[in-house]
Amino acid sequence: MTTDILLTGTGGFAGRIAFDIAATAKEPVHVTVAGRNRDRLRWLVTAGNGRAALFGTPARFAAYEADLLADGVPDAMIAALAPKIVAQAASVQTSQVIASRESRWARLVADGGLAITAPSQALLSIRVAEAITRSGRAISFFNCGFPDVVNGLIRALGHGIVSGFGNIAILSNAFAGHEGIASDRLKMLAHYQNLATFRQAPAERSGSTPRVFVDGAEVADVYARYRDVQLTREPAIELSGASGVPLLLALAAGKAWTGHVPGPNGLPGGYPVRLEGGALVLDLPDGVTEAEAVAFNAAYEANGGMVVEGDDVIFTGKTREALARYDAAISGGFAVADTMAAIDRFEALRASLSREAAA
Template identity: 50%
Template sequence: MTAAPSSSADIAVFGTGQFAGRIVFDLAATSSEPLDVVIVGRNAERLSWLVTAANARAFMFGAKARFRAAELDVRDKSEVAALLQHCRPRLAVQTASSQPSAVIGEDDNAWARLVAAGGLSATAVFQAALSIMVGEAIKEAGITCAMINCCFPDVANAILRARGIEVLCGTGNVAILSNAFAGARTGEPGRIRILAHYQQLAAWRRPAAERAGRPPRVWIDDSEIRDVYARFATLKLTREPAIEISGASGVTLMQAYVAGRDWHGHAPGPNGLPGGYPVRLSGGTLSLDLPPGLTVEEAIAWNAAFEERNGLVVKDGTCIYTGELKRLLAQEGYPFASGFPVDQTASACTAMEELRRRLIA
């Protein structure tokens, strides 16, 4: 590991991929208050570039953020804990994953086709594994540090919570739609609030005439609109991961959390819940900010229903595959197709890596 930064940090960003890059570059361009960020990863060349580019962007935009690097392997929990104990960040932003999100735009191998047919929850164990490592390192470091998990938070955050890891929320997914919808309404009055699950993003990657299935629930001020597909027919997402929106969607939340300011917006997996919700940050606590007439229980049940039909749910400390995904995994001989206790996530991840390698080959 390279020498750890010599002073405390406000935010530690884990990972050096495109998602991490979007976050640090937007922090660099928009931070009006002093912000010290340490970027953590094992790719020395990429780390060097992220730091160089982020500090350059901060200078260009007159922002008050500064960036440093810590080179280490995020899979090494003891090294991560030592870094956290030394830097004592107030917020850890976890983006590192062994499964690139680009798989959603691929169809040239059997693994990508399994993910397309069975759903992204096929990748959940990959997304959860390193996030568990970071979450446990925070506990091992004995510091007060909130965690935002950017890796498949609609599902993975429930695994983290079942493992006893506190997670503030994720980024993207519901916030992709909420910000895209709000952006399409620029100049129109009324606050928008959305209840949405990541599975609903797929419809918005298709032409308007081909959209089907249950749409997100959308409220403008306190009135729910019933024609969501028609109302936002001109809006269309890229087929690839919408990092330009998803990576950026948590930046204002991160800034508000570190500064101790109130904030409201949208986030997936808040406090380990399934799916995405309108949320409010106040006094360092994130809570649901639902429209009148919608109970917390109704909102959770609405989001949970997607993975109960097809995907992965967490119940009583056990991860359970459902629907078509369960059938496909069993068909491919995946040994955990019937589910696994959350404390066996590492073993389930190893077995899924073997399946992925075989299908890609």
Template identity: 55%
Template sequence: MAGCDILISGTGGFAARIAFDIAAAAREPIEVIIAGRNFERLNWLRTAANARAALFGATARFATHEIDLLAPDASDVLLTATDPRIVVQAASIQTSQVIAQSGNAWTGLVAEGGLSATAVFQALISARVAAAITRAGKPVTLVNCCFPDVVNGMIRAMGHDVSCGMGNVAILSNVFAGSAATPAGAEVKVLAHYQNLAAWRRRPEERGGRAPRVWLGGEEVADVYARFADIQLTPEPVIEISGASGVPMLLAMAGGRRWQGHVPGPDGLPGGYPVKLVGGRLELALPPGLLREEAIAWNTSFEASNGLVVSSDGTATFTGILGGRIAGHIPELRDGFDVHELEAVCETLLGLREMLMQRA
């Protein structure tokens, strides 16, 4: 198979949203390959994406590559077969729908301890793809869509490059930009961690806790909850926004153009930031008066309070309520783990997940 501009790894709803929006938005020739193991699903995604491109008069073309992404050496084999310039990694062994599910002890642990309970599962395939890119030694841009606020830091601690993720902060920046409370043409800049999303899934009168930081036209909004009371997210992942949010960036990357917007986990940083794409690389584009160190510290504080923190020496440590719950089940993880031990830790946590899913 010849090389492609963008390789989409995964065939779930998030991957489909990305492919379908590329199909509608591309105005320059672009070749996309979608990879996964479900042959019938791949055929449908290719058929629908090419149909949407024809429908919208777009210049994207889609092909597929059938592969079991969990098979040994799958990431190396996939990169060799497709020779991509950009990899959009959207395959995971943990569905994001867990945030809207209930009924067993595993969903209860996630609801109580936070989504970082799933971070190791989200990191598994993404870390393998990142390592394969490193081994290949080619200039491939990795966009990790799987829990990037936390997982991208794990990938960087393993010694691999990762450009950014999609969604999360970009969900909020775009809903704020589309709000009636935002003056037409006002520049919107948002500093947000994925944990900030939960409040916007509740009714306006029920919102509380730390809000994202928002600037309109260079001025920081004093009361974000009051200003954007019209915004309402769904209980389940808002793929219609999150999956779409990275498409303008991907098209700019593929076309060698400048772009400005918001992404989670740029270059492995925790949380989400305003950024600009210059010369094929993302740089922080913070609002006036906000220092880089301040922005990073603000995002870091969320996982430090409750979640999963990755230290400079590559130690990943569960914190807060989540740390207590994980340690209660698996005492050997009380002091964290080396990110290079991800595969073994994943096996241990998969056993815990299986056990808890059997409990009401």
């Protein structure tokens, strides 16, 4: 049986994708879930097929045991399964770090921002992207690990990338749900940093907001209009993981789709897009140019985060300052060509600080 969608990872994000595919697929689709946690892998396949039976959908699930950190495994996986689509949702850095303050690593992430985790988030996705490139196959690759930032690094390394899931799509769907309108009536530009304010109570929200357009008209006061939209302080997997499912199913079935994604084609931040002829293209509000949209999103990470500029990866603002307190060399950034060595250094720092309780 051919693999339409290869879903790598067995955590909560991958589970959300698998279970929602099982519940919503309208066309036959075969999903292979790959991961190294055998028990969790077996459960995702069992529950996926069970949910497909429960909801009467033509989705089928199979398992493939794979340790993506092991030499040669990503290449063997791509060769054995020959997928049309890869949704890479495995990460050595769990998303739960945003809700923790217990270790010195979690404290560093809280002080310096999520860009601190970008190298760790990139590790497995780069390994899978490398295997796809080496295979020479035409495979649509989606990275679910911090796509607003990591997708630009994947592209700079010379690998194809369609987009990620979540982040902007959390807000776009939450806002459309608040309005009680179909999601295609709303278009927005948003960076992952915009999520933090909507995790706060309405009275505490401040600073830059997403740009939101409803039926073509830009919303003048986003905080006021969406005052009652409240995100969980934990990863919003119920929306973020789910947001990729309609796109994956449309792509697998050769159908059109419109919505919002982070990091399309490696661009920074999130954008409205449409799927046409198997390709994902920007679907910006009238009057907004691509240059303007990219500049809006790029400004966030330029003020504090991680940016890819030509052949270099640079840490900026509070991210650079926080890293400098632990490793001055790391805070200075690295060359794109030295990405894997830099990731090794970040992983050593993460492992060390994760073992130490926060002060």
